[in-house]
Amino acid sequence: MKNTFKQIFRTANFLIGFIIISIVLLFITIYPIFNPGNPLRMIGQDSFTPPGTYFSLYDSLDVSHVYTFRLEGADDNRIYAKLSDTDREHIKEWLLLFNDYDDIFEIRAEDIDLEDTEGLLGLWWEHFDPEVRFDNMTIAERRVFARLDVNMDRLFDFYDKEVWMYNPESGESEYLKSVGTLDYVNVSDVANVRILPLGTDNFGRDTLKQLVSAIGTSLMIGLIAGLIATGLGLLLGLIAGYIGGIVDDFIMFFTNLFTVIPGIVLLILISYSIGQEHRGATTVALVIGLTSWVWTTRAVRAQVMSLRNRDHVNLSKLSGHSMPKIVVKDILPYIASYVVMAFILQVSSGILAEAGLSMLGLGPATTESATLGLMMNWALRYNAHLSGAWWAYYPVILVIALISFALNMINTGLDRVFNPQLRG
């Protein structure tokens, strides 16, 4: 026994899987200690806030100490940030129109680099002429370019910005302070700072916090579903395999039946029948467990049938041992390794099944807690994938894949120890 454990921990696959699962478990236990609170609280008014560090603009004005820095390239950065993407597109548009209009000036669309702020501005000042009239251009369109030219000059206004405060008593605004281009505050001096490593979701909820709690819930669903499926499968497999005869035929009839009837259909029909209001995480786990026992039953039965006529079992029978005793002492130890592997697989497929169900809108009730499937469902329902809010769905997919990869690795590792033929 001790030797087997040693061997298992020497298998690379098992170790990789074990380490991944351990890290995940460690993370979901430790993270809430540092970031407590309800993971489903909506902290943002906007949907899909990108990942990053947020600090309160309001509070930053009240910071007592203001530092002065002369940072290299600060002005360039400011101009780069001020020149918006639409402005850049307009510059390009004008240059191309000008290219057609003027015989001497020549530029190709692929030569204009929208990222090159300096180059764009240079081209603009060199070639923009408010007097030029292109054919087929409406007045409105011409005004766009005129406005752009004015804006372009403003890029270089580096005046101090003044902050005025509204005084409700006098009903007037009072001068508060002025902010120069060289003024900096230290983020740690700002009263309210929030780091959102994965931004927020469609409802303005902290995605990472939600993910951590969702991993916990999904793992629990997987565990419950796995326990039920493995327990039921083991029980039915033992009965069918050991007793045989008509009992076996009866159990195998249902097993074969539920092997071919697609599990998703059963899941959909049962989950829908239960109704949204009664569907907690536990109920969903129960339903998944109750619809996925067939594989374990099949395999356990096959193994028990081959064990049933082994010498040691016959010896036990002849010595008058009772059936439960024979099963526990002479059969279970031989299939234990298999049952453990089946259980691990069931956990991983339970997590996947929950995710699939939630995608269809049949997951656990949404108010209780997040699950990986629900997070995925929300992200897609609010079109995170179409709007580029990758943080709302990639981490979820990655976590699901990682957990089931790790469980599969543990399984193949065990398989290599228990079925040496598969060794590489």
Added chain:
Amino acid sequence: MGKIMLEVNGLTTKYITRYNEDVYAVNNVSFKVEEGRSVGIAGESGCGKSTLALSLMGYYFAPLHYMKGDIIIDGRNISGMKPDDVRKNILGSEIAYIPQAALNALNPTRKVIKFIEDVVRVHNPKMHKKEIYDLARERFETLNLPAETLNKYPVELSGGMKQRTVIAISTILSPKVLIADEPSSALDVTSQKMVIKMIHDLMELGYIKSMIFITHELPLLYNVTDDIMVMYAGQVVEYGSAEQMVFDPLNPYSKGLMGSILVPEDGTRDEKIVAIPGTPPNLKNPPDGCRFAERCKYAKPHCRVYHVELTELSNGRASRCITSEQELREAYKNE
């Protein structure tokens, strides 16, 4: 003295385990088989007899590796040949093999005749289907196998039938040496008899010129083969005629081995069956002296120190024991 069909000189092969350890399963084995004769190889399981069978084919694949020694079949040394040449020119036509677990030796989804075609075409790529069929049919009929077998899948054949089919396929190209590795041990008594009869027929009809028969069932060897070779821990410990080996084993190990079985002849022995105590040595680092010394009840202290060679005795027999023949016989008599 007939023509020598198979001569083996100092053949050594090893297994490389997955932990990269060397296990010398066949260690410096030499013997000869003349035309028309058969040699039996006996020994406990793990003594290297099956590995010797594999090694004699001259065609190695991991984890078995060739180390040194010669295998000479009808005057042709095959141990230096390229594996692909051995495959094309030797296997099946010069030397053939009947595997231990013949029940699964045939591809279950390939018809018997199709497999025979594959085998024959290794050596005669141009041979026509019809010719192959005729050859197979004639051979099967001579060996009392129904010709319908040819058009069946192996899964449709019974155990005994499968084994006889395998033997017929192995010898279809009339090889000079046939190596049979426990061809009958998995069968019931009737099938066993038929297999043995078939092997007799093959020899008599001249389809095979010599044979090596490996088994742990010593009584069978006495009935089937002319000579018997006993192996222990990868080495040959005694060699002699079947008669000598069964009724008058000289080496303490052979004596123990013969003592541990029942020979169904009158008067062979009156003592009880005695198993040899202990287990064979680990071949990863075999002992320096006699490998059997640990278990030998006649062993003396120097047995564990000095290396012993296989020594020729009178009557063409040979034994590997440091103790002289007389001394041993004296010891046996006093029991």
Added chain:
Amino acid sequence: MKGYRKYFTKKIIWFFITLFAAVVLNFALPRLMPGDPVAMIVSRVAQGINDPAAIRQMFESYQERFGLDRPVIEQFFIYVGNLLQGDLGLSFSRYPRPVADIIGAALPWTIALQLPAILVGWLLGNVLGALAAYIRKGFDKTLMPIMLFMGGIPAFGMAVILLAVFGITLGWLPVAGGFEQGLIPHFSWRFIASIIRHYHLPFWSIVLISIGGQAIGMRSMSIYELNADYVKYSRFMGIKDRKIVGYVFRNAMLPQVTGLALSIGGMVGGALVAELIFSYPGLGTTILQAIREGDYPLISGTALVITIMVLLAVFILDVIYGFIDPRVKATQYD
């Protein structure tokens, strides 16, 4: 031939038994709901409808279909009778369109998408698994973890990744629907080209999720076969390694046909979810919309059709297997 006939008869009988069971299940599940099933069913849809007359009408039509006042056996016969006429009831969300009509429109899309995708995934997975088993070494060591990882990615996950990468970021392929919006289905090059462009992403996402599991199964099977006694024997009979590898892979592949039959239910489930990511006009999207809108007749009808599709696929695979594996014939003799 006797062995085969026995095998087919068994499989046909089994097909009808499973079909019957699926129908019974479909009949029984709503009736097992607590309370009055008709009221429950209609109340779920009624939340979105303001016209009381329409709700009343739905309620009555459904009460008639269920015939709850009659004995269960009679209810069942009414139900089967309706089924045999292809009558699956009227959809709530697209009232009064018949359910059979909606499913009929979605079914060809699903079959045309899933059948080739699952077959291609199965084939590719088997080839990769076989290669991993044969080449071993580095190929096996890199391929297997990748396969395990891919096998772990849920169907919708793969679909979303492909959609985000190839549809949005690279903008190579359209991300939703079965054909360009605004096009009217007709036989023209433009329409076919549009269908093919929309086909890629859902197709490849189903292929990719099917590969992983199949490759792992095939690898184990092939390793098992490579260690079989016939391999050793064939080698000693001088047969070329390449030919022996041919034997091995044929033998390993055959059980994979049964494996496909056993796992096709799960694969279809995954593919349905992948479908809805792309709003592909098949059954997956249909059932999603039906669930969102509480359209029970449509859910139930779609579930039944999916089940029948899978049962048919299993039956066909079993029949094919009977033809190609001689071992089947032999086992029928005992």
